[in-house]
Amino acid sequence: SSSLYEQIGGQQTIDRIVDNFIRQIEYDPHIIEFFLESDIDRFRSKLSEHICAFSGGPCVYSGDSMQDVHAGMHITESDFNRTVDLLIDAMTEAGLSHPQQNKMLALFVPMRRQMIYR
Numbered sequence: 001s002s003s004l005y006e007q008i009g010g011q012q013t014i015d016r017i018v019d020n021f022i023r024q025i026e027y028d029p030h031i032i033e034f035f036l037e038s039d040i041d042r043f044r045s046k047l048s049e050h051i052c053a054f055s056g057g058p059c060v061y062s063g064d065s066m067q068d069v070h071a072g073m074h075i076t077e078s079d080f081n082r083t084v085d086l087l088i089d090a091m092t093e094a095g096l097s098h099p100q101q102n103k104m105l106a107l108f109v110p111m112r113r114q115m116i117y118r
């Protein structure tokens with residue numbers, strides 16, 4: 001059986017998800033606050049690589065650990081859920097089906113422990 005990466009259409013679709021997600025973040029008056037000092041080009045490339053690697057694509061993630069990256073941000077459960085909602089919107093815009101979205105979320109939502117209240 002093919003990987004989720006292949007099922008959704010590979011790197012092209014992931015890049016579309018990431019671009020949509022960044023736009024959603026920019027429109028969100030609360031979540032944008034977390035990114036005001038960030039290098040968005042780096043975020044775009046590392047997040048794209050991260051999603052590729054975790055969905056079974058050919059990439060090797062070269063960014064920092066989820067724990068290190070999000071340390072000191074004091075991300076609450078509500079911030080996390082709100083960010084996941086933006087990711088869902090980004091995946092919908094990129095044309096992913098609901099089963100594909102659920103598979104993607106199942107990969108990332110368990111990482112919440114590495115991000116919230118740190």
Ligand code: HEM
Pocket residue numbers: 031034035037038039042043046047050062063064065069070073075079080081083084108109111112115
């Ligand atoms: C499943 C959820 C999430 C995943 C998979 C994820 C993944 C990532 C990745 C791969 C990076 C780039 C790391 C690097 O540059 O080495 C990153 C950076 C970042 N993330 Fe997340 N993230 C998630 C949730 C969140 C949430 C909920 C927030 C805040 C509300 C957040 C805020 C940030 C910020 C501000 C950066 C940029 C850090 C910097 O400027 O150095 N992330 N994230």
